Amino acid sequence: MTRWSRFNIVSVVLGFAFLYLPIVLLVIFSFNESKLVTVWAGFSTKWYVSLFNNQGLMDAAWVTIRVALLSATVATVLGTMAALSLVRYTRFRGRMLFSGMVYAPLVMPEVITGLSLLLLFVAVGFDRGFWTVTLAHITLTMCFVAVVVQSRLLSFDRSIEEAALDLGATPLRTFFEVTLPIIAPAVFSGWVLAFTLSLDDLVIASFTSGPGATTLPMKIYSQVRLGVTPEINAACTLLIALVAIGVVIASIVTKQRELQRQRDEQAAFAGR
Amino acid sequence: MKALGSSIFSRLVIIVPYVWLLLFFLIPFVIVFRISLSTTAIAQPPYEPVFSLADGLSGIIDNIRQLSFDNFVWLTEDALYFNAYLSSIKIAGISTLLTLLIAYPIAYGMAQAPRTWRPTLLMLVILPFWTSFLIRVYAWIAILKPEGLLNQSLLSIGVISEPLIILNTNWAIYIGIVYSYLPFMILPIYSALEKMDHSLIEAAQDLGCPPMTAFWKITFPLSLAGVVAGCMLVFIPAVGEFVIPDLLGGSQTLMIGKTLWNEFNSNRDWPVSAAVATVLLLILVVPIVFFQNMQAKADEKGR
Numbered sequence: 001m002t003r004w005s006r007f008n009i010v011s012v013v014l015g016f017a018f019l020y021l022p023i024v025l026l027v028i029f030s031f032n033e034s035k036l037v038t039v040w041a042g043f044s045t046k047w048y049v050s051l052f053n054n055q056g057l058m059d060a061a062w063v064t065i066r067v068a069l070l071s072a073t074v075a076t077v078l079g080t081m082a083a084l085s086l087v088r089y090t091r092f093r094g095r096m097l098f099s100g101m102v103y104a105p106l107v108m109p110e111v112i113t114g115l116s117l118l119l120l121f122v123a124v125g126f127d128r129g130f131w132t133v134t135l136a137h138i139t140l141t142m143c144f145v146a147v148v149v150q151s152r153l154l155s156f157d158r159s160i161e162e163a164a165l166d167l168g169a170t171p172l173r174t175f176f177e178v179t180l181p182i183i184a185p186a187v188f189s190g191w192v193l194a195f196t197l198s199l200d201d202l203v204i205a206s207f208t209s210g211p212g213a214t215t216l217p218m219k220i221y222s223q224v225r226l227g228v229t230p231e232i233n234a235a236c237t238l239l240i241a242l243v244a245i246g247v248v249i250a251s252i253v254t255k256q257r258e259l260q261r262q263r264d265e266q267a268a269f270a271g272r
Numbered sequence: 273m274k275a276l277g278s279s280i281f282s283r284l285v286i287i288v289p290y291v292w293l294l295l296f297f298l299i300p301f302v303i304v305f306r307i308s309l310s311t312t313a314i315a316q317p318p319y320e321p322v323f324s325l326a327d328g329l330s331g332i333i334d335n336i337r338q339l340s341f342d343n344f345v346w347l348t349e350d351a352l353y354f355n356a357y358l359s360s361i362k363i364a365g366i367s368t369l370l371t372l373l374i375a376y377p378i379a380y381g382m383a384q385a386p387r388t389w390r391p392t393l394l395m396l397v398i399l400p401f402w403t404s405f406l407i408r409v410y411a412w413i414a415i416l417k418p419e420g421l422l423n424q425s426l427l428s429i430g431v432i433s434e435p436l437i438i439l440n441t442n443w444a445i446y447i448g449i450v451y452s453y454l455p456f457m458i459l460p461i462y463s464a465l466e467k468m469d470h471s472l473i474e475a476a477q478d479l480g481c482p483p484m485t486a487f488w489k490i491t492f493p494l495s496l497a498g499v500v501a502g503c504m505l506v507f508i509p510a511v512g513e514f515v516i517p518d519l520l521g522g523s524q525t526l527m528i529g530k531t532l533w534n535e536f537n538s539n540r541d542w543p544v545s546a547a548v549a550t551v552l553l554l555i556l557v558v559p560i561v562f563f564q565n566m567q568a569k570a571d572e573k574g575r
Contacts, residue, residue, distance in 0.1 A: 004384050004385055007377075007381075008377075008380065008381035008384045008385070010381075011377035011378055011380070011381045011383070012378055012379055012381035012382055012393065014378075015374070015375075015377070015378035015381070015454075016378075017397055017460075018374075018451070018454075019396075019451075019454065019455075020400065021399070021402050021410065022408065022411035022412055022415060022451070023400065023403060023407075023411060025381065025411065025414065025415065025421060026407065026410070026411040026414070029414065052399050053515055078288065078289045078292055079289070081284075081285045081286075081289045082286055082289035082293075084285050085285050085286040085289065085290070088285075089285075089286060092286055092436065094290070098286075098289075098290055099564065099567075099568055100561075101290075101293040101294070101297050101298060102293070103563065103564045103567050103568075104291075104297070104560055105297060106505075107504065107505060107551065107560060107563055108508075108509075108512075108556075108560070109508070109509055109511060109512020109513065109514075109529060109556070110512070110514065111512050111514050111529045111532050111533060111549070111552075112304075112343075112512060112549050112552060112553055113297075115532065115536065115545060115546070115549050116300035116303065116549070117296065117302050117303045119300060119303045119304055119307055119542070119546065120296070120300040120302045120303050121300065121403050122301050123284070123317075135296065136296075138292075138296075139292070139293070139296040139297055142293075143290065146289075162527050170279070170281075170567045171279045171281045171282060172279075172281045175281070176518065178329040188462070196402050199404070200357060200404040200405050200406065201408075202405075202406050202515060203514055205517065207516075207536075209537065217404065220406060220407075220410070221406060221515075224406075224410055224413070224519065225519075227415055228410070228413050230409065236404065236407040236411075237406065237408065239403070240403050240404075240407065241402055243404075244399075244402075244403075247318075247399065247402055250567070251395070
């Protein structure tokens with residue numbers, strides 16, 4: 001390929017170095033013997049040991065994982081519904097407002113979303129804690145799920161759906177037996193995205209959380225303000241590892257499904 | 273599609289997310305606006321008047337009379353807020369420009385890469401996005417500190433004789449924003465460039481057009497939609513950014529997200545923070561609506 005010139009290679013390599021170097025350095029220094037995160041003093045896993053003995057961090061991690069699991073699951077259902085309404089039903093009352101409400105949270109500064117949800121919870125007298133964070137995260141992440149699923153639905157051959165309906169399947173059955181299996185990879189990656197967004201969020205969680213529901217990012221943030229320690233590096237490394245494993249599993253599942261689908265199609269053609 | 277369009281199932285599909293977003297996205301803004309018109313009080317919740325159906329109609333009318341735009345007047349009188357808005361827009365604008373300058377060559381290089389490599393390259397751009405935002409910002413503290421890794425390496429190879437002071441300045445914020453939002457800029461530009469028909473460039477070159485001119489006359493205009501989308505995705509959230517200025521910026525850095533956070537958490541002045549949020553929303557409403565129209569148009573094309 002002559003188009004892949006030296007300039008192109010250099011810019012891509014430099015770009016990736018910029019994207020990955022800070023994360024790599026952070027992981028390396030989590031194994032540092034010294035308390036300083038900038039001077040290398042030998043390999044050690046002692047920060048991981050002290051991390052697991054830090055009850056506050058462990059509690060926060062547990063809260064975060066529960067919030068993320070619950071909110072990602074509900075957000076995936078709601079987001080898929082929103083995507084279906086946007087793609088399939090081009091005309092219904094208030095569609096403009098609806099699409100606006102789906103896209104706006106994607107770019108809305110988190111301080112505004114967080115503050116407005118907090119004021120809502122206070123106005124209706126809802127005690128802040130686990131449930132308010134979960135509700136807030138559902139609202140934010142369902143929009144991301146909607147966008148991911150929507151892009152899959154747009155490239156979807158609708159004649160298969162129409163065939164099912166013509167043959168007398170109810171819309172509900174058509175959805176679960178025809179549409180959902182086809183869009184499943186997008187729904188799944190939407191779930192993973194929602195899960196990691198929830199795991200990651202600091203600002204909205206800080207606004208909407210209450211006593212007893214401190215999430216891991218809130219805990220990390222309050223410790224970072226006191227100073228950078230290898231223990232935080234260790235916590236971050238574990239989070240990165242968790243997400244990396246999730247992404248790898250997700251991509252393997254997607255790939256296998258894709259292969260399976262291709263095999264099925266070939267088998268179907270061969271059978272005719 | 274009539275059969276699908278009229279069933280209970282399809283109604284439910286529209287109504288459930290619609291009502292959810294109305295309840296948890298739109299109505300909260302109405303509440304923010306309403307609280308921005310109240311006054312601070314030492315009470316729970318810390319503002320008054322508090323509307324309650326128990327007051328009856330006359331009580332509610334009384335309460336409405338108590339609402340005022342004083343908080344907005346206060347925002348214009350105190351130079352702090354005006355400067356914070358201005359400096360947020362400036363910082364977000366400069367960062368967006370820097371992000372574009374860095375992202376474009378990367379996206380261009382990716383689009384020119386051999387076809388078999390592209391999915392992997394794309395995956396590599398998306399991957400950092402999955403790691404925590406907070407962690408990525410935190411990682412830069414150790415790098416930018418006066419005794420940090422950047423200064424250590426620059427000192428050891430003799431480029432500088434004294435450590436550079438980057439942390440707690442606006443430069444650290446620019447670096448933080450560019451780093452955190454880079455994938456949002458690369459992805460739309462890449463997808464615009466990837467779709468481009470390369471024979472256009474070949475035609476131009478066959479007709480004697482120099483490569484640089486061909487780039488500015490053909491490639492760049494064709495990628496403009498991606499550039500605009502990327503700029504929106506970076507600029508709008510960057511204006512209200514809180515974590516980056518708080519962790520990387522100095523005490524003298526003014527950004528409205530940080531001001532709002534402090535007003536709310538330290539000063540506990542809810543009405544003023546609601547007013548700050550309302551004005552921020554008004555500033556961003558034009559780019560947000562623009563972004564939504566762009567998204568909607570892209571959907572129409574995809575259909």
